[in-house]
Amino acid sequence: MGKNEFLTPKAIANRIKAKGLQKLRWYCQMCQKQCRDENGFKCHCMSESHQRQMEIFGQNPHRIIEGYSEEFESTFLEHMKRSHRFSRVAATVVYNEYINDRHHVHMNSTQWATLTEFVKHLGRTGKCKVEETPKGWFITYIDRDSETLFKERMKNKRIKADMAEEEKQEKEIRKQIEKAEQLMQPSISGSDQSLQAELPRELKVEDGIKIGFTLGSSAKPITKEKHEGPKVVFDEAEDSRNEERNPRGSLKRKESGGGKSALDELMKEEEKKREKINRKDHWLHEGIVVKIMSKALADKGYYKQKGVVLKVIDKYVGEIEMLESKHVLRVDQEELETVIPQIGGLVKIVNGAYRGSIARLLGVDTDHFCVKLQIEKGPYDGRVLNAVEYEDICKIAS
Helix, strand or coil: CCCCCCCCHHHHHHHHHHHCCCCHHHEECCCCEECCCHHHHHHHHCCHHHHHHHHHHHHCHHHHHHHHHHHHHHHHHHHHHHHCCCCEEEHHHHHHHHCCCCCCCCHHHCCCCCHHHHHHHHHHHCCEEEEEECCEEEEEECCCCHHHHHHHHHHHHHHHHHHHHHHHHHHHHHHHHHHHHHHHHHHHHHHHHHHHHHHHHHHHHHHHHHHHHHHHCCCCCCCHHHHHHHHHHHHHHHHHHHHHHCHHHHHHHHHHHCHHHHHHHHHHHHHHHHHHHHCCCCCCCCCEEEEECCHHHCCCCCCCCEEEEEEEECCCEEEEEECCCCCEEEEEHHHEEECCCCCCCEEEECCCCCCCCEEEEEEEECCCCEEEEEEEECCCCCCEEEEEEHHHEEEECC
16 A cells, blocks of 8 residues: 555545635635645746746736626625515625635735725625724625515515505595584574574574563562573473474474584594505514514523614514624514614604504503504594503604
């Protein structure tokens, strides 16, 4: 058996050493050769194959470096798109995942000397959102695919359609209220006319009664106080006679008295319709504060911790930035809970008839698990809601 054959300890040790990643300064990108130490790299640089590759490099060095830079950038962004498409992640974490492949394009062959320069380049070109924090550089991939843009356009179109539908419903409600008020006005005026017609007859009766009493009594004048008693009695009697003679007048008075209740019933019906349309099985909205109730995340310290919803993915999944650690997580809405602010704070109505409106918290009813709100922004500005359930509102991030 030879000195360095396949199954000798020396050959096995060499293969184990060559399997993992080696130091970047001992890698030759032109030859795609990784050396284990400085001596090996020096020997490689003196070899004929390396000299030939350097002659090719010397003919057009800028074009070759640009080619390696473009390949490094495209593969780095492709890895970001696959692994961290919607996440805010540290640049060093992404770079360490990227260089796990032995045959990747090494950074020492590109136009960027350090990872910081490359990250700043991604921010300048608008390919990633770049943030410098005390913990280092953080990047977020900006998705510009046609499919994603199409989904965003469809989402915006749906939001506009919902807003148009709400405005249409509001206009219909206003028209019905105006129509109801117009119907109430003739009935009220008719009742006023009937009362005015009755007043002179009452006066005639009273005049007749006065004459009768003056004839049978002494010459002393009758004061107004003495007439107040008989007046009430004769008014009731006259009203009963008028109702017997003209039953339609009494019906008009009943209808005019019940106008307000009919209007209230109409508004309640419209509110029920809005409740049926806007009550949905998903309630997540961007910009609200939620509490994580997932026991699976308790080991990592996120259980019952609060965060802000940065983005809603497919209606049911939220991309949440934790308030304390600033970490970004993706959590399903079933593992989240709404947060109620202090009295006087702003909330967003996340479900129900007034979904999407911004309101101010006026009071909390702990016995019935509901709150009292006044809408401040939206098509129903100024309206007071007396009983809204805890699950239908959520605190707005300041």
